[in-house]
Amino acid sequence: MQNLVLVKLGGSVVTFKDKPLTANTEAIDRISKSLKMLDAPVIIVHGGGSFGHYWSVQYDMHTKASRYDAHGVSIVHESMIALNQVIVNSMMRSGLNPYGLQPSVFTSGQRPITAKIRQLLSMAGSRVTPVTFGDVVYVDRAKYSILSGDSLMTILAKVLRPSRVIFATNVDGIYSDLESKSLIPRLGVAGSRSVKVSMNSVADVTGGMKRKITEAFKIASLGMDVMVVNGLHPERIVAAATGRPTVGSMVMKRRRP
Numbered sequence: 001m002q003n004l005v006l007v008k009l010g011g012s013v014v015t016f017k018d019k020p021l022t023a024n025t026e027a028i029d030r031i032s033k034s035l036k037m038l039d040a041p042v043i044i045v046h047g048g049g050s051f052g053h054y055w056s057v058q059y060d061m062h063t064k065a066s067r068y069d070a071h072g073v074s075i076v077h078e079s080m081i082a083l084n085q086v087i088v089n090s091m092m093r094s095g096l097n098p099y100g101l102q103p104s105v106f107t108s109g110q111r112p113i114t115a116k117i118r119q120l121l122s123m124a125g126s127r128v129t130p131v132t133f134g135d136v137v138y139v140d141r142a143k144y145s146i147l148s149g150d151s152l153m154t155i156l157a158k159v160l161r162p163s164r165v166i167f168a169t170n171v172d173g174i175y176s177d178l179e180s181k182s183l184i185p186r187l188g189v190a191g192s193r194s195v196k197v198s199m200n201s202v203a204d205v206t207g208g209m210k211r212k213i214t215e216a217f218k219i220a221s222l223g224m225d226v227m228v229v230n231g232l233h234p235e236r237i238v239a240a241a242t243g244r245p246t247v248g249s250m251v252m253k254r255r256r257p
C-alpha cells in the first residue's frame with residue numbers, strides 16, 4: 001500500500017501533562033474530526049502523557065528491562081488502556097472506525113512481529129484505523145520495560161514504509177534555539193547534532209522531545225521523510241498527511257547514494 005499515513009499523537013497533545021490522569025478531550029476531539037477528512041489509510045500511535053508517564057514515575061519504571069513492581073506494571077498498562085479508550089471513543093464519534101490494540105499484539109518485548117505488523121496495514125486499507133500506544137511490555141524472565149510510542153513509530157515505519165510519517169507534539173516543530181523559538185523548517189539527517197532540545201519534561205520516563213527527534217532521525221535514515229507538527233493545530237496533521245505545506249519541521253529522508 002503506497003499511501004499509508006503513520007501518526008504519533010504525543011502525550012502532550014492528548015493529555016494535560018501536568019494534570020495526572022487527565023485527557024485533553026477537546027484536543028482529541030478536534031484531531032478525530034480532522035483525521036476524518038483523510039482519505040488515505042492511517043495508523044495511529046499515541047503516547048502516555050499524564051496517564052502512563054504518571055504511573056511509570058510513581059513506580060520508577062523505565063525503558064530498561066527490569067523486574068518492576070507488579071502493581072506498577074498492572075496500573076501503567078491499565079492507565080494506557082483507559083487513555084486509548086478515550087481516543088478510540090472520540091474517533092468513533094467522528095465517524096472513524098478505530099481499532100484499539102496494545103503493542104504486545106505485534107511486538108515481543110521491544111522486537112517487531114513482522115507478520116502481525118503487516119496485518120495492521122491490511123486493516124488500515126479496509127478503512128479500520130489501528131490505534132496503538134506506548135505501554136509497559138513483558139520482556140522475559142519476569143522483566144518488563146516501557147516501550148515508548150516513539151519507538152513504536154520506528155518499529156512500524158521499518159516494516160510498513162508509510163508515505164507520510166508524522167509526529168504531532170505540543171510545539172510547532174524542531175527549534176534550533178529554545179530561547180528565540182526559531183523553527184527549523186527542513187533539516188537533513190546530518191543536522192541532528194545541531195538540534196538543541198529541552199530536557200525539562202518533568203514526568204517523562206522515555207526521554208521527551210529528545211526521544212521523538214532521535215526516532216524521527218532513525219526513520220529518516222531508513223529513507224522516509226518525517227514531519228514534526230503541532231497537534232494542537234490538527235489542520236497541520238491533515239496538511240502533512242496530504243503533502244501540503246504547513247507549519248512544522250521536516251526531517252528529510254536520507255537519499256541512497
Ligand code: IPE
Nearest residue numbers: 011047048049052134148149
Ligand atoms: C509512554 O509513551 C508510554 C508509557 C509511559 C507507558 P511515549 O513515551 O510515547 O509518551 P509521550 O508521547 O512522550 O507522552
